[in-house]
Amino acid sequence: xxxxxxxxxxxxxxxxxxxxxxxxxxxxxxxxxxxxxxxxxxxxxxxxxxxxxxxxxxxxxxxxxxxxxxxxxxxxxxxxxxxxxxxxxxxxxxxxxxxxxxxxxxxxxxxxxxxxxxxxxxxxxxxxxxxxxxxxxxxxxxxxxxxxxxxxxxxxxxxxxxxxxxxxxxxxxxxxxxxxxxxxxxxxxxxxxxxxxxxxxxxxxxxxxxxxxxxxxxxxxxxxxxxxxxxxxxxxxxxxxxxxxxxxxxxxxxx
Numbered sequence: 001x002x003x004x005x006x007x008x009x010x011x012x013x014x015x016x017x018x019x020x021x022x023x024x025x026x027x028x029x030x031x032x033x034x035x036x037x038x039x040x041x042x043x044x045x046x047x048x049x050x051x052x053x054x055x056x057x058x059x060x061x062x063x064x065x066x067x068x069x070x071x072x073x074x075x076x077x078x079x080x081x082x083x084x085x086x087x088x089x090x091x092x093x094x095x096x097x098x099x100x101x102x103x104x105x106x107x108x109x110x111x112x113x114x115x116x117x118x119x120x121x122x123x124x125x126x127x128x129x130x131x132x133x134x135x136x137x138x139x140x141x142x143x144x145x146x147x148x149x150x151x152x153x154x155x156x157x158x159x160x161x162x163x164x165x166x167x168x169x170x171x172x173x174x175x176x177x178x179x180x181x182x183x184x185x186x187x188x189x190x191x192x193x194x195x196x197x198x199x200x201x202x203x204x205x206x207x208x209x210x211x212x213x214x215x216x217x218x219x220x221x222x223x224x225x226x227x228x229x230x231x232x233x234x235x236x237x238x239x240x241x242x243x244x245x246x247x248x249x250x251x252x253x254x255x
Contacts, residue, residue, distance in 0.1 A: 003032055003082035006090035010098040012046035019043045021080055026065075030193055031163035033083040034111050035069045047099030051132065051170030054103045057118045065117070069161040072198035073250045085111060085166025088143045109143035109228055112242060112252040119225060125198050136187075156209070160242065160250035163192050168254075171206035176215070178203035198246040209255060219244040 001018050002009055009017055020040035024032050038058055047055070082090070091103050107114065143166070155168035157177075171177060175185040181201035189195040205213040209235060218230030222242035230243065237243070241253040 003086055003090055005082065005087050007093055007095040007097065010096040013099050013102055015046060015099055016040050016099060016102070024080035027070060028077070029070050029073065030076040030078035030080055031083050032080040032086055033165045034085065034106070034113055035066050035161060037106070047103070050100040050103045061117050062194055068247045070248060072196040072246055073162065073194045074197065076194055078193055083163060083165040085143060088166060092143070113216045116222065116242065154255060156255045157251045157253060159188065160252050162196065162248050163194060164189060168220065173206065173208045175206045176202050176204070177206065179212065196246055196249045199249050202247050207234065210236060212243070219246060
């Protein structure tokens, strides 16, 4: 079993994809994302030095942390579909990729969730055994955005987790973002069969580059390893910031 659009995996990577898909199905989650790959890794023993580097750091992460990224969404009987980020990840993998190639691609793609979970301690292990660090959020553009045309408008925000993880948004000054309603300019889950029920219909307003106005309470603004309050009112934001609106809905600031 492999995600839609992915090349055929090698023998040692196949069990990971099967485990990740089974976890999504068991939880009634109609998407397949990084959170499921990481949970699946706990059940697999295959892989080399790069996989072991991820596995070692994953052992320090409480199991409940990954599970929280799926809360707020209704249970679905639909089969898991890859998130935009997962689709883009499959586009850089070679046929018969192994576990190390998969996790190296994850690290090099820069998924902001990796920084949330592991901080700045996940190296990329090369074929010769040497290692270097992946780019940080401030300097990198996530893979899902990099892999498609953004049009004339510049993508400023991307979803981190959930069924549309990796999807990008280009809000205009004054746009209201949230869950679909007559007062929402940008529905963060437009076209998705499930929505985060904890997300307000009018959660935040885009004031322009570098500033947002929270219309409802958020759970935190994550910056440089620190978590700050994200209460109603205006807030300055910058590239690399993570806006945690609910347990599951996180936005990564690109610009």
